[in-house]
Structures are given as structure tokens and as C-alpha cells.
Amino acid sequence: MDTVEVAGLRIRYQRAGQGPPLVLLHGAYEDSRIWRRQLDGLSDEFTVVAWDAPGCGGSDDPPPDFTGEDLGNALAGFLREAVPGRPHILGLSMGSGIALELYRAYPSVPASLLLVSAYAGWAGSLPPEEVERRYAQVLAELDQPPEQFIPVWLPTLFTDHADPAAVEETGAIMADFHPSGMRALLNANAHADYRDVLPTIVVPTLLLYGTEDVRAPLSVALEMNRLIPGSTLVMIPDVGHMAAVEAPDAFNAQVRRFLHGVTAG
Template sequence: MPQIRLNDCEFHYTDQGSGQPVLLLHGLGSSEQDWEYQIPALSVHYRVLCLDMRGHGGTDKTGKGYSIAQFARDCLAFIEAMGLEKPHIVGLSMGGMIAFQLATDAPEVPASLTIVNSAPEVIPRRPAELWMAGKRLFFAHVLPMSTIAKGLSRLLFPKPEQVNHRQTFIQRWTANHRRSYLASLRAIVGWGVSNQLDRISCPVLVVSADQDYTPVDLKREYVSRMGDARLEVIADSRHATPVDQPDAFNTLLLNFLSQVDSSRVTTTTEPAQAGLSTL
């Protein structure tokens, strides 16, 4: 199990395939297992890396000092340590927030961003939003992880034919280190880089499930405030789109990455070709 020490923490990661690097960032309470249906499809064409955030998966768990900014710093340290040049960054939910933070902190690093069922801020502004955030924090602190896992599994995978997904989710979620999970949840609530979206200079694909927690219109609004960005909606999907609609998601992602790579190659070669034509 590959491990790497970054920022005084021991991280678990995976590294498969070859080619242009793609870094996959998982959601809250999860790990690289978020991407079990993407890694085989992506690694045929790309070098695919997954990093378990501090407090998650096989990475050290202290439950102290967590923030989205810290998670992004960890990712940047990983990118540097692994020698990744212009990686594509794909983030699901909390992973999308980390990707937003990374791209605003270091806009020169990513070749592209793919943001899945996420947003550039989680700042409750209206009374109903404050109520919902407070309720989620309260129940997360008082309920056992197994109870939280069962409730979330029914929201994510409600169909009878998704029973295997529900059982897998419950098993994985219940195994969370409680203090680290709570610290990560607190890191999300109140975080935001919405006022810095103009710093993002790479192409952005925003993927939304049609039945995600947050409405499609919310994604459409923040996409409209970014330069080279587009929104794609996947039907009959909930928050765990890479799991409940893997084929549709993989097709969107692979097409987007291919388009970005083709555009980068064209941009790189055009000046050289122009110079040759004058000889």
C-alpha cells in the first residue's frame, strides 16, 4: 500500500496507468474507493492517482486542524512530490471543494478541473440554510456512525436494485474514524472561495446529478461566473454519480479530458509551426 509523508502526515495513495496525470479527490467520509468504477476506464489512457485526504481511508487520522485549505495544501505537496506536471484534477463533493481551493490558490497547477456534485462555497446565508447546517452538524455529533451510514445510504441509493451499493456504502462509512469525520465536516461548513472564481484559468467541467442535494440551478449560476466552464447534467442520478451512473460519467469525463489535451497540444505546436513557415 503506497504511502508518502507530506506536511507532517502519512498519506495513502494509489498510482496506476501511464500518460498525462489525472488526480482524483474523494468526498467526505470516503477514500480512493469513491473511484472504483473510474480507475479502470481512465488508466487505459492516463496516469491515474488517488490521494486519501488526512483523516480518511489509509491516511493518518488525528481529527485536528482540518480545513479545506489544508487539504488543498496537501494535494499541492503531493503533486510536487510525485512530479506531476499540469495534472487534470477531478473532485467529488468535498473533493470538488478541495479542487476549487487548489485552483484558486495555485491557478498555474491544474490542466483542468472536473467538479462533481459540489460548489465553491458552503456558507449558510438564509435562515433555512442555517437551520439545515446546524441540524446536520448536531446529528453528526450525536448519532453513531452506523446510523448516519444507514440514513445516507438510503438517500444515495434508494432503488431496490441498488441494495449492493447501499450495503457497501454502510460498511465503508461505518469504518470512518469518528473524530476525523467530524473535523472534516466542520471544515466544510463555512468554507468558500466563491469570490475568487476569476482566478481559475484552466478549463472546467461541472457535472451535476439531476437529483443532487443542491439544485442544478445553483451549479448553473456559478458556472456562469467562470471563464472556460460548462455544466453537464446526468439523469437518474443522486450525489454519488460516479457510482450510480458510472458509464455516463466516464464518457463525459473522458471526452472532456481528451478535448482539453487536444487543445493544449494545438496551443503548444502552433508557435513552432508559425516559426517554420517563415524560414
Template sequence: MTLLNHRAEGPTSAPPLLLGPSLGTSYALWDKVAPELSITHRVVRWDLPGHGGSAADLIKAGATVGDLAGLVLALADSLGIERFAYAGVSLGGAVGLHLAVHHPQRLSSLAVICSSAHFNGAKPWQERAALVRREGLAGLAEGADARWFTSGFTVPELVQDHGDADPDAYAACCDALAAFDLRDRLPEIAVPTLLVAGREDPATPPAHLREIADAVPGSALVELPGASHLAPAQCPEAVLTALRAHFGGPVGRGMEVRREVLGDPHVDRAQARQTPFTARFQDFISRYAWGEIWTDPTLSRRERSMITLTALVAHGHYDELAMHVRAARRNGLTPEEIGAVLLQTAVYCGVPAANSAFATAQRVMAEEEGSS
């Protein structure tokens, strides 16, 4: 069976969390949020049919949100995920509501972001589906910024995703939105539920989220000032704070900075090796080393790299040194500057330590030159 295109991040031993996108976007909608959530969760974000990397033929005209929910469950099954937390934006949020009503045994908790239990009736979506089938997506993509963000804000990658989506699959998603109305089933939802509204959202205004919050027993509502429809892209830190509080885990930019400095391959390997025994240590590194020290603006990342290289040489941590030589290059240090730092260590840490450090650095830079 063909599955939804997806990206998995975080340790395989961590609690699973699935992230759903809005119509017209790809899983890139979660780029500023997913890495942080992956500190404490196995995050799986997915593309709608015909969007991003998902095949268009996964959906047909006349589709329903239930059909999309079935694709999400098939994806979870393929990954060996039985029960999971879920967060979704707009259409992705509707999928979460459907799962909570029709498959409650699969959900541990739910967050519905800039979404609705209905989407202003069938007619607007039927008209949009007909327009897209007739004229394609170019016209709609041009107006995406106004529907998605407040004035002056944009995310070009998401606008490009909109224009690149398959028109027939997009129209079928419009069919699903046209048929969606779960208002009379909301009181049945029993999983812990968070609603997140953007106060400047013209597509699903806060009243839509309040309606859900009023109907779902024990649910919580957060309204984000200055946020429009794609809140995870426009206000990632506010969304992350709300999701952390709901799903559990620390708030911060630690994983984002860790990936920027050390690179995705290294962090992915570290997370893949994580076990329940090492999970708290990995969390400690992400929160304190990367979320507090490396994010402190007092020193630049170049300066922090030079200090880190010196400390590692002083203590003879040459495996870590190799990793931070790569990080130093990523932070803008030239080979000559790295050499000058290591020469300084010869004076203050000793010639034998510097000798080993030069050998390590030379090997790393030769490997990088060979792979470029």
C-alpha cells in the same frame, strides 16, 4: 510527513489526473471510472483523512478545504507530479475549486462533480459535526443511501466506508465544508472547467453546479439524468463519457474488461512498462481488443477464451498462451476443459504445437495451484 492514502493506476509516462472523494467515502467511489481513465492518464485517487486508509490525525477540528488541498499538493509533490488534471466529487470537488483559485499553476484542467462553491451555509455542517462528535457515525451511515443515491440503488462497500470512517476526522471535514464559500472567487478560475450535476442530487442540486458554470469563464455543464450525489458510483459510464470528453481519450469499458479477464497484476505490469513509444499501442489494445471485441455479448467470455487459446497455439504464441490460460481459468474454464481445447488443437494445428501448448498450460496451472 504522513501522506494521504492513495492508489495510482496507469502508465507513469501518461499525463497525471488526481481524483478526489466525497465526504464519508473512500477512493472506492472511483472503482468503475478510474481504470478506464488510466488508459490515457496516470490516475491517482486519494482518501480523505480518517477515511479509507488515510490517517485520522492528518486533519484537526476547525480544518478548512485549504488544509485538504494542502494535503493533496503534498501527495502530488511526493509523487513527482508538478501539474495535473483534477476531478472531485462533493468535498473532493471543493478541493478542486480551491486549487483552481489558489494554486492555478498546479492545475491543467478541472472537473467538479456533484459539488458546490458553498454548501448551504455553515449551520447544517456545524450541527452535523457536533452530532458526529457526540454520537459517532452509525446513525448517519444508516441514512447514507438516501443522501447518496436514488431509491433502490446502493453500493454496500461505500456505505461500509461511511460507517468505518473516524468520527473526529469526519467532523473536521464537516468543519471544512461549513467554512467553505468561494462564490466571489469563481470568476478568477482560468483552467478549463467541467461541471457535472446529478439531476436527482438532493445534497448539491443542479442549481449549485449551474451557479459555478455561470461564473467560471468558458466552463461547461453536464446534467446526468437519474444520477444522485455519488454519480461516479451510480452512473459510471455517463461520468466517464463526460470526463473523457473533457480530459481527452476514448470512451469505453476496455480497461475494466481487460482487468477482469487478465487480472490486475498483469495489467499493472503492462501499464508500468508503457512508454510514449508504446502508448498508442496500449490504447489500441484497450479500446479495440478489450473495449469492442471482448465486450461483444454475442459470445461468452468462456467461449472467447477457448477461441483465443486455439488461435495462440496455431501461431505458436506461447508466452501469450500462458497469460490466456490464466485468463481462461478466471473466465471459468476447468483444467479438463482447457485440456480438451488443447487436444482439439492437436488435430487441427498439429501435434508439435499442441505438445508445446500442453507444456505451457501445465506449467501455468501448477504455478497457480502452488500459489493457492
């Protein structure tokens, strides 16, 4: 793994391949290891870069008062230091919110957006009571041993016919989280609302969801598609929230098809 320093934080990342840059932003409790199948599967045509967000993996924990705006600025600084050219930005779940923070402040930076299992922020896509339920759940988990709560997460991320080895691998990555880092990230983005950003997006945008996603269900996907002008919505059949892990071949094929269309244009 490589390291850059951004605003006093060391950010670790993985890089593979050559070609147009594709930057991968993981979700909550995860780090760049979740993208193993994309680093392997897409690096034949693209320079695939997967960061460990501040507070995750090998990166430094941000301060407790870190904000969503700070996350967007950290990503912009990371891109300046580590990614040549104008990148395609792919964000999964929490990572999609970070991508939208980047777009809000730096709309000229992304060549395109690929928003996977995405929300307009929890507060922008979910009922207020569900936002508070999720916030309270994660806040309580940060004081618990991971073996107590990670098994509760996994059925909400995968379908019951997902490869058990892939589910186990994901659980092991999630269990390796930083409590202080996750607390800072939760405080930064748990109540984010990006509905004002979505209509301003003018770069090509792919919305990619699993049909069986119970965390970001079809109603969320359809509303994202309605609010982002000209966006393309693709549903991958019979997979859940972690489509990139559960169905990597189908996932990578959709990413490749979209990027071919963008780069050809």
C-alpha cells in the same frame, strides 16, 4: 496502496494506469475506495490517482485546528510528492471544495478542473439555514455509531433505482470513517465560500452533476456554471449525488470526452 508524507501527515493513495495524470478527490465520509470504477475504467488512457484525504481512509488525521487553507496546501504537497506533471483535478462534493482551495492558492498547478456534484462551498451555494442544518447534522453524527446514521445519508446520495449492491458498498465505505478526522474536516470546510474563486478560474472546467441530485441540485449547478468563465456543464440523466458510483459508464464517458478535448487542445 502507496504513502507519501506531507507536512507531517502520512497520505495514502491508489494509482492505476499510464498517461496524463487525473487526480480524484473523494467526498465526506469517503476515501479512495469510492473511485474503484474510475481507477478501473479510466486507467487505460490516464494515470489515475485517488488519495485518501487527511483524516480519511489510510491517511493520518489532521490536527483539530486544520483549516481549508491547510487542506489546499496538503493537496499541493501531495501532488508534488506523488503526481508527476501538471494534473487534471477531479473533486466530488467535499472534494470539489478542496480542488477550489488548491486553485485559490496554486492556480498554475491544475491543467483542468472537473467539479462533480460540486458547491462553491456550502456557504457559497446554500442558504445560511441549510448550511447550519448540515453542519449540526454532521457534528451530531460524529458521536453516533455509523449504523445509526449512514442509512439516513444513502437516500440523499442515490436515486431509488440505483443498484443496491453499489449503495451497500458505498454505505460500508462511509461507515469506516474516522470520527476525529471527519471532525477536523468539518471544522475546516463546513462554512467555506468559494464564490470569490470561481470568476478567477481560467483553466478548462467541467461541471458534472446528476439530474436527480438533491444535495447539490440544478440551481447550484447553474450558478457554478454562471460564475466560472467558459465552464462546461453536463447533467447525467436520472442519477443522484454519487453519479460516479450510480452511473459509472456514463460518468467515465463524460470525463473521458472532456479530457480528450483538453489534451487535444
